[in-house]
Amino acid sequence: MDNITGLELSPKKIEYLKFLLEKGDNVRTTDISRHMKVDPSTTTKAITELDSTGYVKHIPYRGVSLTEKGxxxxxxxxxxxxxxxxxxxxxxxxxxxxxxxxxxxxxxxxxxxxxxxxxxxxxxxxxxxxxxxxxxxxxxxxxxx
CATH class of the missing domain: 1.10.10.10 (Winged helix-like DNA-binding domain superfamily/Winged helix DNA-binding domain)
Structure with a gap:
């Protein structure tokens, strides 16, 4: 955690992480979309970005979960x-x-x-x-x- 500034993510992406922490492992993207009140394609884009930066692990058709970094x-x-x-x-x-x-x-x-x-x-x-x-x-x- 020493290498973070706390300013890495947008407020919207922070909301994704908070929801995932609350829900636990393997959250369905449809559940995330519903909670965030956004289109599924918007959720997929955000999750893909969070996955590429190491905050989440997304397994298509299985769900999304936080990594240790996340x-x-x-x-x-x-x-x-x-x-x-x-x-x-x-x-x-x-x-x-x-x-x-x-x-x-x-x-x-x-x-x-x-x-x-x-x-x-x-x-x-x-x-x-x-x-x-x-x-x-x-x-x-x-x-x-």
């Missing part, structure tokens, strides 16, 4: 969202407002910035949106489940 990156995405939401909540936004605001800009915040914010907050383990996992931020003793 799992690590997606856990970072969740960590980034939860750290930023917790920060905005700390500064007066409600939990709902925090999540909504963070969704507008989170894809443009680097891993280095998140690591610094997380450090300044004392590496919280729980945010307003759920558990905060500390993949790749120097806290190797944390549970990576």
């Amino acid at each position: 799992k690590v990156y997606t856990h970072f995405i969740l960590r980034r969202h939860r750290i930023l939401s917790l920060m905005l909540n700390h500064y007066g936004l409600t939990p709902e407002e925090s999540c909504k605001e963070v969704a507008r800009f989170e894809g443009f915040v680097s891993k280095d910035a998140i690591d610094s914010i997380c450090n300044s907050m004392g590496h919280p383990t729980f945010g307003i949106c759920g558990r905060i996992e500390h993949y790749g931020c120097g806290l190797d003793h944390e549970d990576h489940a």
